[in-house]
Each structure stands twice: as C-alpha cells, then as structure tokens.
Amino acid sequence: MSSVNGFASHGLPRVVVVGGGFGGLQVVRGLQGVPCRILLFDRQNHHLFQPLLYQVATAALSPADVAHPIRSIFRRQENVQVVLGEVAAVDLEARFVRVGGDTVPYDFLVLGAGATHSYFGHPEWAALAPGLKTLDDALEIRRRILLAFEEAELEEDPEARRAKLTFTVVGGGPTGVELAGAIREIAARTIPRDYRRVDTTATRVLLLEGQDRLLPAMGPAASRAASRQLQELGVEVRLGALVTGVEEEGVVVGKELIPSANVLWAAGVQASPLASTLGVRLDRQGKVLVEPDCSVPGHPEVFVIGDMAHLRDPVDGRPVPGVAPAALQMGRFVAGIIRDALARGGPSPVRRPFHYVDKGTMATVGRARAVAEVRGLTLAGFPAWLLWSTVHVAYLIGFRNRLSVLLNWAWQWLFQARGARLITGNPPLKLKRPVDW
C-alpha cells in the first residue's frame, strides 16, 4: 500500500463529490486542509475543459490540450481519493450513493454530474446527429467531418457530392456557433489545396436555431454580431428553424428536407439522469430545483451544482445559466458551507443564498473573431476574440496545456493550418475509382 495514505484516521466526516467538472473540482479544492475524507467520482480519468472541446472536434487541438488527469490535479491534496467510476443512484434517506454493485455512505454529498444535450424526445436521432460533450464525442465528430471531404473527393454524382459537402449544425448556442464557424473555415481556408477533384470552398454550412436569434443567452446586439460574422464566413444562418426530423438523407425543417450527409447536434439540455434518482422535484430539463443555497429540499447535507441544478438568482430572479463560471462559483460556495458545517460540527441554522456574479459571456466565430458581453458592454470581432482567448487560456488547468494551446493557435493563425487533422477509428472505405483514371 502507498505510504501517501491520507486516510489513517478513520471516522472523519465523509464528503462524496460526484463529477470532476468545473464545479466538482472547486468543491474539492475548497476543502483542502479541512479535516474530512473526500471521495471524488468521475466516469472519466480526466477533467475536461468543455469550452475548447469544439476545437478538438474541428482538428485544431489534441485531446491532451483540453483535458487533465484528475488524479494529478489533486496529487498533493491528501484528504481526497479520486475514483474512476459512475454513480448510478442516490439514496437520500439512507445517505449513500450506488456505484456498480456497491453502496458508498456519505455525510455530505455534492452532485455535479452535469448535463447532456437532448434530442427533444427523439433518441433515435443521436446516431445520425452526434453531440459534443466528451473527448470521444469530439473525436467522432472530427472523424465525420474529415471523412466527409474524403468521400466527396471520390463522389462522381453531383447531388451526392453536394450532400456530402453540406454540414448542418442544429442549435445556435455557443457550441453551435463555434462548430459552424470552424467547419466553414476548414473547408474554405485550411484544406482546399489538399484536394484535387472536389472544391471544398463550395462546402455548405447551415446553422439552425429554433428561436429568432443566435446565442439567446446573450443580448440582441451580440446575436446580431454573431450572425453577421458567421455570414461573412459563409455560414448560412437560419433562425426560427425547428428541426422535425433527422434522416440518413439530411435534416427536416418543418416540411423541407435539407439534403445533408453531416448533421451535428448542439441543441437542448438534459440534466444527468442521476438527478431523477433523488426523488425530488425536477424542472423540464431534468434539473434539480434546489434551495437558494444549492442544497436539496429537506436535505441540508446534499448539494447539486452546475448545470444539474435549477436555481433562480436571489438578486435578479433570473435562472443561473448552465455555464462554466456559474459551476465554478457554486462549487466554491458549497465548499464554504461544508467548511462551516464541519467547523461548527453541524449544519448552520441560517445559510446565505448563492449569488451568481456574471463576469461576462462570449463565443468565438471562427478564426480571430468572436462576440463578448461584459457588464452590459458588447464587443465583436478581433477585440472580442482577444478577450475570449485570454480568458480561456487563463482558465485552462496546467501550464503545459496553456502553452500547447497558445502554440497551436499561433500556428493556425500564421499558416491557416490545423495540427490535428487525423482520422482515427477505422474509416469506412466506400471507394470509387477517379473517373479520369
């Protein structure tokens, strides 16, 4: 057994944290040096920097640039054990979580298992229109994007070729905007000279948004700026476009079928199914309706944070958005509550409510373009991109990752090249001989 065993003295209060995302990491960090035993569960062995995941999907970055092993983040914090495992259910009354066939008791429980995209009650669309949540999702999307051009190069039928060169991104939130912009740039700037037969600059990229503007979480000015910049890149933005079907041939919007061999899903939010095992009230997206202090009603020892929680801000009454900064702040807040409770040997009678400090929201629109909203001020274009990149690099975990991301961006900026244009996972080989051969 390791000599580095932080669990010599048993009987210390047990804190179980589910999820090594932005929120979960902050909870654990906030309990550094506090006399308790922490068990941190995650399905993956790495913390994922979600905001840059689309750059892995679009071959700009490698998985190792946006992910960091959770173990090494906490190698020096001896009161935490990191466990690679999936928590299946919670028993609030008996105070344990179910993992595999086993039960793990807790004194405090923090759930930060996150959310995934929802297919509006059409799970069968998932296979045809992959979403972007994990590294594996990103590699699968990268694979599909790159294969589409390979197959188009060999496709002689003009209609079929056009369909292969048509990408449809469903959902006009940040992820959708960023994916659409990046794909259009790959087609128009990165790869045209690599192909002999097909003109990749003719690639169509459609961005479908059900509401009447992009980036609904931001202000109208930001929405307009995003639309304008995407259109300058050559992305076709369709607002008020409700997807009623996803088929082999393409996407159905209302009655119209848009022939498209590549459909990517960036719409809808569905909280982790773990929430439904609590037996408490959930909102339409399956998020837990938590108390103002992020605790589960009737259970001051259990907290839900990040985009698994539904919480209205006490100040402006608006729902706290499901973004990384909110998860970070909730994590720190809950760690504070647990610290206090451990210090006074029991939950405090009065608890202050969580308040989200919105430091700004932003989204990139292709190379060196972005929109940002900071304290009511709206930025667009290069200044917004500078702000965006600074903030994102600053929040990356690990100096090595920061350096690597900066170098990759510099490279891309200088040479319009993308360093990670690799198809992994054996590609299907629908080969045809070039006609002119």
Next chain:
Amino acid sequence: MSSVNGFASHGLPRVVVVGGGFGGLQVVRGLQGVPCRILLFDRQNHHLFQPLLYQVATAALSPADVAHPIRSIFRRQENVQVVLGEVAAVDLEARFVRVGGDTVPYDFLVLGAGATHSYFGHPEWAALAPGLKTLDDALEIRRRILLAFEEAELEEDPEARRAKLTFTVVGGGPTGVELAGAIREIAARTIPRDYRRVDTTATRVLLLEGQDRLLPAMGPAASRAASRQLQELGVEVRLGALVTGVEEEGVVVGKELIPSANVLWAAGVQASPLASTLGVRLDRQGKVLVEPDCSVPGHPEVFVIGDMAHLRDPVDGRPVPGVAPAALQMGRFVAGIIRDALARGGPSPVRRPFHYVDKGTMATVGRARAVAEVRGLTLAGFPAWLLWSTVHVAYLIGFRNRLSVLLNWAWQWLFQARGARLITGNPPLKLKRPVDW
C-alpha cells in the same frame, strides 16, 4: 470540381503506389515534376511516424505529434492524387489492383503496404495481447496501461492487485524495449504520488525475448547495454523465453504461468496480406522475394519496398532489415528506376541492384537512455539518447510536429510528467468501495 486538377492531360503513364509509409512517400516525392499520374492509396488519412508510436501508447505524446495528413504533404505536388482506401488484391497479368468493388489499372505499381506483428499462428492471442502498429493500437494500449493502475487502486485482494500491476511485453526488439522501459518509468516516476492506496512503484514489468539477447538486429554490445539499462530501470528481462500461451490470467512461458493482467505484443513480423495476392514466391514471414532492383520476378513494372519485401543486399549478402531508413532508401531507389523508364519510354535493359546504406540503428531505454550503433561503434546511455532524439526529430514530417515533440520531451525531462495521460473509449467500471471508507 477543383481548379487544382493535375490531371488535365489524360493518357499520361499511371503510377499506383500502395501505402503512405516511409517508402511510399519517397516514391511519390521522387516523381515530383515527372510527366505521369500518381495514385497513392492508404488505409489511413495520415502518414505515421512509427518509431515514436510507442510514446503515444505510453502517454508521452499525442497522436497529432507523430502523424501527418498525407494530403497536406503533397498539396503542392499536382501529379498525385491521394485516396483513402484499402487495396485488397493485385492482378499482375491484367495489370490492375482491386479496391473496394473497383479495379484500378496501372502502368507502374509500387507496393509498400508494410507488415504487422505475427502471433505465431495464434490469432486468438491478439485480443488479449494487443500489438502496436496504428494510432488506434497506440490509444488502446495507452487505455489499458492507465486503466490497469485505476483498477489496481480499487483492488483489495493482494494477488489480484499484483496481477493488475504486472505488465508483460513480448518481444525484445526496439518496440518491446521501448515499451517496457517507458511503462516502468510511468509506474516508478510519473504517477506514484497520484495514487493513495496502491504503490505503483511496485509495478512489475517483464520483457520476454525468445532469443538469447535483446535487440537481435544490433550487436552483442548493444544488447548487453540495453539489458543493463532496462534492469537499472527495474524491468525484468527474460531471455530465451518462448511464449506458449496467452490467457486471461497471464502469459505462459514454457510450463510457467506468469500472472499478468496486461500483456503487450511486440514480437514477430508478418508482411501485409496483399503480398499473398501476387501469386509469387514469399518467405516465411509472407514477404515478397524481390529481384535485386526491388521488382517482382517477371514484372519489371511492379515493385515491392519496405518491410513487405525480402531482399538480400548485393554487397554483404545480408537481408535488408525492415526498418524505416531501408524503406526510405528503397522508395528513392524505385522512384529513380521509374523516372528512367519514363524518360526512355520503357524499362531499361540493365538495372543496378539496390544497396542499403546502414547509417546506424538505435533504440531508447526510458528517459534519456538509449543504445545506438553507428558504423560499428556502439553508444549507450545519454549520448545515445541525444543522438536518438536528434535523428528522430529531424526525420519527423512537419515543423509543427518537431516543435511539439521537442516541447513535450523537454516537459517530461523537467517535470517527469506525461502530458497525454488520458483514457478515451469508455472505460469499464469494475468499481469497489475503498475498504477504509
């Protein structure tokens, strides 16, 4: 269609090249500017720098560091078309290759489809003991190595834990030596502080070699140096160890079962099955017995290069080794022959034989250690490692890859950290609760 179409004038001689490895790339490069049409087939969209693949498998490098999209390598050479596809068979008489359902005729054909490892007639061992040839192989091996430590951390039964912490590498060639050394370093230096319960420094790494020394392709001095350095790292080297079975529980050597949950295969060579479709004489490893000029007997228009070819050197009579430099030289040599033939409008009556210039062979043994043989001189330790790294970085394709590899090595050297410790592909979750919880 693309305006960049290098195939305006049809009727130009057609050169089909199979395989975008070291040999295939040289053939295509050697035909730059030559009036012919080249079709380059590869199963992957990238050229893979095999000599550094083990560093991807051991979490030191990312796939994008050791691979480069074949298309972008030739973006400026307009007489070549790159096709992502697998050539299934060759018809020497009819002069075409079969791809998918299609046939592709040629005037000249160069086969550089490479080789894979052989399981000595036991294909059923492959699932239990993965080999290292493609990026997908490397990611699967990385996954197994990292998962082994995760599972050991949760394993309470001492025997089972010992088996999970026992890695057996079969085959004492360069790949086996490099894998064994790197795994031992991960366990002893990179990750010990990351684990609370298991002592990863107790990890056993066995290297099994059937012959009486490691690196049989090098001299006895190099073999001794490699053994010594591996033992200093804590690797158990077993010579004359013939593997007679691979089972769930471990590896069988002679009558002895070595309990080992992680078996990696780096033994045996088997030429691409494509060779067997030629209907010509093959050696025991399935390699084509080529003429002194690398052509197929009776077919001066067809060439086999790299480790798919069996050729004895005209100077020293020794078989040309299946290493990258030999493939490179064969590729250049064959390109020259085709250039001449095209220039004089037909194959030359007399052809000079291929001669392999051995510039030296080397293998790394963990961090900053290596063995090298250059012109009869044997180097070991740090000097050999310096030479090894310089040569390998120099031969990498793409400045970006070189820079990235150098930075990753510097990082590893300074902090004993490995940047790519990510488990992708959903991990199995055999969870047990920590006993002390």
